[in-house]
Amino acid sequence: MSHDPDVIIIGAGPVGLTLANLLGLRQVEVTLIEARTELIDYPRAVGIDDEAMRVMQAIGLVDRVLPHTVPDQKIRLINGDGKVIGEINPTMREFGWPRRNGFVQPLVDRVLLEGLQRFGHVDVRFGAEAVDITQTADRATVTYQTADGSRRSISAKYVVAAEGGSSFTRKQLDISFDGETRKARGLVIDVANDPLGTPHAVFGGDPTRAYATLSLPHGIRRWEFTMHPDEPDELADDDAFVFGLLSGHVPAPESLQIIRRRIYAHHARIAGRFRVGRILLAGDAAHVMPVVAGQGWNSGIRDAMNLGWKLAAIVQGRADDSLIETYEEERRGHVAAMVGLSLNMAKLMTNDSRIASSLRDVTAAVIDRFPRLKAKVSGQGFKPMPRYDTGVVVPTPIPQFKSIPVRDDVPRSTGTLFPQPxxxxxxxxxxxxxxxxxxxxxxxxxxxxxxxxxxxxxxxxxxxxxxxxxxxxxxxxxxxxxxxxxxxxxxxxxxxxxxxxxxxxxxxxxxxxxxxxxxxxxxxxxxxxxxxxxxxxxxxxxxxxxxxx
The missing domain is CATH 3.40.30.10 (Glutaredoxin)
Structure with a gap:
C-alpha cells in the first residue's frame, strides 16, 4: 500500500498473524511489521484448543492447519513412582472441534502468514523493528528501523502491539507487567523420527525432576524437563547432560535426531493496562503464563478474535470509537483465570517437594473414586471458559411465566460461547x-x-x-x-x-x-x-x- 493503513500490527507471531487475517477478511487495510527477517522456528506452543480451532475455521485456514495437528490428544499424569494418577481425555465437540489438539506451532504460523497473501490490502514487512510510537487524538504513528539502518514512519487509526513478552511497546508506554517468574526453568528438546511413536502425552510429576513428553505431528517428539536451580542454561548444549536426561525415556538417547533444544522460564504476568489511547496490547505482550496448561498460544488467539471485529466496526464507521474500551474489560478477567490455572498446574506437576507430591497423589486417588469428579477432570472441566458479565453483552432476567418452567440450575448463555453443532x-x-x-x-x-x-x-x-x-x-x-x-x-x-x-x-x-x-x-x-x-x-x-x- 502506498498510503497509511487503518491498523498497524507489531509482531508476526500467531496473534499478529491471526488478527491480520481477521481484519483482512473484513476488508480493513493493515500493515504488519516484524523485527525479524523470518518467522520464529524454535520450540514454543504444542497445544491448540477447540476455541482456537474455531478461529482457524473463521479465517478460512482450518483445512490447512489440520494436517499439523494431533486431534483429541490424551494426557496421562504420572507420579514419581511411574504410576498413572490421572488422565485428561476430553472427547466433546461443543464448539465443533476436539477440545485438545497437539500441533507444531512454526508450521501453523506459516499457514497464517501464507493466508495473508489472499489480501492485497494487508502489507507484511519483515526486518522492520519498531523503535518509537507516538499518538494524537485520532492517529497513532509507528517509527520502525529496517535492516539497512534507515527509519520510516507510518500512522494508522489503531496500533496493536503483539510482539511478545519482552514487548517494546509495553515498555515504551511504561505499562507494568505484574506477576512472577518462577525459579524453575524448563529445557525443551524436539526430536525427529519419534523413537516412541505413541500418540498420547505424558506429564510426569516426579519431585526429583518433573518432565513431559508429547507426540507431535510429522514424527516429532517433544520432551520438557525441569532444570534444577544450580544447573546453568549452557547444559542445554551439553550432549552428555541431555542424553542423561533422556536415558530413562528411550533405549538409545545418543542415536536420537535432535531438531532443537532450548531453555525457557515460567512467567505468570499480566500487563497493568491493555490499552493506552489508540495503542493496544495483545497476546504475550499483554499476558504470559506457564506452558503446562497449554493456554498461552490459545489466549492470544482469543485476544485477536475479540479485537478483530471491534476494530473493523470502528474503522469502517459502523461503531463508535468507545467500542474499543470493551476489549480489556472483557479479556482481562478470563486471562487472569487462565494465568492462575497455568500457574497452579505448574506448581502441581513441577514441584520438587515430596510432601506436596504425596498430597497431590492422595488427592488424585480420591478423585479416582468419584466417577462424576473423575469425568470432569478428564473432560477438562477445570478449564475456565470465557464468560463476560460486562462489555458488549446485555444480561436478561430469567422470564417468570407459567408457560416456561424454570429449573434452579437453568443455564445462562449471555457472555458465554455459542455452540457449533x-x-x-x-x-x-x-x-x-x-x-x-x-x-x-x-x-x-x-x-x-x-x-x-x-x-x-x-x-x-x-x-x-x-x-x-x-x-x-x-x-x-x-x-x-x-x-x-x-x-x-x-x-x-x-x-x-x-x-x-x-x-x-x-x-x-x-x-x-x-x-x-x-x-x-x-x-x-x-x-x-x-x-x-x-x-x-x-x-x-x-x-x-x-x-x-
Whole structure:
C-alpha cells in the first residue's frame, strides 16, 4: 500500500498473524511489521484448543492447519513412582472441534502468514523493528528501523502491539507487567523420527525432576524437563547432560535426531493496562503464563478474535470509537483465570517437594473414586471458559411465566460461547454452524421467523451491526420453513436435535451472537425488538452514514 493503513500490527507471531487475517477478511487495510527477517522456528506452543480451532475455521485456514495437528490428544499424569494418577481425555465437540489438539506451532504460523497473501490490502514487512510510537487524538504513528539502518514512519487509526513478552511497546508506554517468574526453568528438546511413536502425552510429576513428553505431528517428539536451580542454561548444549536426561525415556538417547533444544522460564504476568489511547496490547505482550496448561498460544488467539471485529466496526464507521474500551474489560478477567490455572498446574506437576507430591497423589486417588469428579477432570472441566458479565453483552432476567418452567440450575448463555453443532442448509448441504450461517453477528431464533418480531427501523439497523437473521428448525421442517421465511432470513435445519436440546434446557428462544461467537443477549421471541435495541447500544452501533476505508 502506498498510503497509511487503518491498523498497524507489531509482531508476526500467531496473534499478529491471526488478527491480520481477521481484519483482512473484513476488508480493513493493515500493515504488519516484524523485527525479524523470518518467522520464529524454535520450540514454543504444542497445544491448540477447540476455541482456537474455531478461529482457524473463521479465517478460512482450518483445512490447512489440520494436517499439523494431533486431534483429541490424551494426557496421562504420572507420579514419581511411574504410576498413572490421572488422565485428561476430553472427547466433546461443543464448539465443533476436539477440545485438545497437539500441533507444531512454526508450521501453523506459516499457514497464517501464507493466508495473508489472499489480501492485497494487508502489507507484511519483515526486518522492520519498531523503535518509537507516538499518538494524537485520532492517529497513532509507528517509527520502525529496517535492516539497512534507515527509519520510516507510518500512522494508522489503531496500533496493536503483539510482539511478545519482552514487548517494546509495553515498555515504551511504561505499562507494568505484574506477576512472577518462577525459579524453575524448563529445557525443551524436539526430536525427529519419534523413537516412541505413541500418540498420547505424558506429564510426569516426579519431585526429583518433573518432565513431559508429547507426540507431535510429522514424527516429532517433544520432551520438557525441569532444570534444577544450580544447573546453568549452557547444559542445554551439553550432549552428555541431555542424553542423561533422556536415558530413562528411550533405549538409545545418543542415536536420537535432535531438531532443537532450548531453555525457557515460567512467567505468570499480566500487563497493568491493555490499552493506552489508540495503542493496544495483545497476546504475550499483554499476558504470559506457564506452558503446562497449554493456554498461552490459545489466549492470544482469543485476544485477536475479540479485537478483530471491534476494530473493523470502528474503522469502517459502523461503531463508535468507545467500542474499543470493551476489549480489556472483557479479556482481562478470563486471562487472569487462565494465568492462575497455568500457574497452579505448574506448581502441581513441577514441584520438587515430596510432601506436596504425596498430597497431590492422595488427592488424585480420591478423585479416582468419584466417577462424576473423575469425568470432569478428564473432560477438562477445570478449564475456565470465557464468560463476560460486562462489555458488549446485555444480561436478561430469567422470564417468570407459567408457560416456561424454570429449573434452579437453568443455564445462562449471555457472555458465554455459542455452540457449533452440525446443521443443514436449505440446499441440503451439511456442515458446521459457522460455515453455514456465517461468522458475523447472527440473530438465531428457534422455530420462528425473526422478521415477525422486529420493526422496519430495527431491520434497517441490522446491516450496521453486520447482523443476519437465522431461523433454526428441526431438519424435517426445513423446506416448509424456508418457503415461508421473510426476506433476508436464512433457514437452517437441526438434523440431530442438538439445538432443540440446547434450547429446551433454557428459558429463551432467541440468541444474539457476536462475531467472536460470544452470546451478546438472549430473550423470548416477543422481546426481540427491545433486546436488539439494547444490543445496538452495547455494541456502540453508529447511526450516522457508514464511512468507507
Amino acid at each position: 452440525r446443521v443443514v442448509g436449505i440446499d441440503g448441504a451439511q456442515g458446521l454452524l459457522d460455515d453455514i450461517a456465517g461468522n458475523d453477528w447472527r440473530v438465531f431464533v428457534w422455530n420462528n421467523d425473526p422478521t415477525k418480531f422486529i420493526s422496519a427501523s430495527t431491520a434497517e439497523l441490522l446491516p450496521r451491526l453486520g447482523a443476519s437473521l437465522v431461523q433454526i428448525v428441526p431438519a424435517v421442517q426445513l423446506p416448509w420453513a424456508a418457503a415461508e421465511a421473510g426476506d433476508g432470513v436464512q433457514v437452517i435445519g437441526d438434523p440431530a436435535g442438538v439445538f432443540q436440546a440446547w434450547f429446551d434446557a433454557r428459558p429463551f428462544s432467541v440468541i444474539i451472537v457476536r462475531p467472536d461467537h460470544v452470546v451478546a443477549a438472549e430473550c423470548l421471541a416477543q422481546d426481540l425488538e427491545a433486546t436488539l435495541q439494547k444490543v445496538f447500544v452495547a455494541a456502540r452501533v453508529a447511526r450516522l452514514p457508514i464511512m468507507t476505508s
